[in-house]
Each structure stands twice: as C-alpha cells, then as structure tokens.
Amino acid sequence: HERTFVMVKPDGVQRGLVGDIVARFEERGLKLVGGKFMRIDRDLAEEHYGEHEDKPFFDDLVSFITSGPVFAMVWEGQDAVAQVRTMMGETDPAESAPGTIRGDFGLDLGRNVIHGSDTEEGSAEREIDLFFAADELLDYERVDETWLYE
Numbered sequence: 001h002e003r004t005f006v007m008v009k010p011d012g013v014q015r016g017l018v019g020d021i022v023a024r025f026e027e028r029g030l031k032l033v034g035g036k037f038m039r040i041d042r043d044l045a046e047e048h049y050g051e052h053e054d055k056p057f058f059d060d061l062v063s064f065i066t067s068g069p070v071f072a073m074v075w076e077g078q079d080a081v082a083q084v085r086t087m088m089g090e091t092d093p094a095e096s097a098p099g100t101i102r103g104d105f106g107l108d109l110g111r112n113v114i115h116g117s118d119t120e121e122g123s124a125e126r127e128i129d130l131f132f133a134a135d136e137l138l139d140y141e142r143v144d145e146t147w148l149y150e
C-alpha cells in the first residue's frame with residue numbers, strides 16, 4: 001500500500017482541529033504509520049515548499065507555516081495520496097465542497113488548515129523523507145484490515 005505525507009498546519013492546530021482531522025483519516029480506513037508534533041524551521045519550510053520559491057506568495061507561505069506548531073503525519077492505504085487529496089478539497093477552501101476538510105473548516109486560501117502530498121510522482125516519498133527518519137515510521141497491521149480490503 002501507498003504512503004502519503006499529511007500535516008495539520010498552524011491554523012488547524014491553533015483552532016483545535018487536530019483530533020477531528022486525524023479521526024477522518026482513521027475512520028476512512030487509512031493507517032497511521034507516523035506522527036510528530038513539531039515546529040518547522042525556516043530551512044525545512046523553504047525546502048518543503050521549494051516548488052513555490054518563485055511565486056509572489058512564497059514569503060507569506062513560509063512565515064505562516066513556521067508561525068506555530070504543526071502536526072505532521074504519514075498515512076498508509078490503498079491510493080492513499082489521491083484519497084487524502086480528495087478528502088482535503090481544493091487548494092482554496094472557498095472552492096472546496098462541504099464534506100471536505102478545507103470545505104468544512106476553511107474560508108481563505110492562505111489559511112487552508114491542512115497539507116497533503118500531491119499526486120505527482122515522487123512527491124509523497126520526498127516529503128516523508130524530509131520530515132521523518134525511517135525508524136519513526138511503524139510497520140504494523142490494523143485489526144480491521146481484512147474488513148477494509150477485498
């Protein structure tokens with residue numbers, strides 16, 4: 001099964017949404033294989049969002065993501081990368097459907113509550129390696145796995 005990197009951003013932590021967001025992925029059937037409550041430093045932020053370094057919003061994005069603690073996670077499951085993106089909604093909460101995380105919890109593009117790896121080849125692996133050491137990711141079976149998958 002596939003793994004993806006997910007992070008509750010500083011706004012989500014401050015607004016008390018960590019538990020709700022974790023619950024959504026758990027209930028969906030995705031398996032938590034890593035989790036870390038942490039503060040991102042400037043170097044890590046610039047590396048993580050390197051693809052956006054030439055965009056006009058880059059400085060604000062780095063300031064925001066380093067402005068308070070985040071909850072970083074790795075979730076595993078069938079098509080985990082795409083499933084998490086679907087559950088997140090669109091980049092802009094204003095365009096996100098109700099029922100999605102951004103559509104339920106956000107209003108503003110620059111405060112969109114959650115990050116999840118995009119579906120581009122290699123993105124999830126790159127982000128997982130950036131945030132987690134190999135021994136921080138746990139291999140185990142969830143008791144409901146035979147009921148989740150055919």
Ligand code: GTP
Pocket residue numbers: 052057060061090091092109110111112114115116117118
């Ligand atoms: P992430 O999961 O955070 O990577 O969001 P995403 O993959 O849905 O969007 P993308 O990678 O394109 O952009 C990264 C982040 O930059 C977004 O989550 C937004 O918070 C912010 N962002 C993207 N586009 C804009 C923009 O046009 N203006 C502003 N102010 N912020 C933007």
Ligand code: MG
Pocket residue numbers: 118
């Ligand atoms: Mg992105």
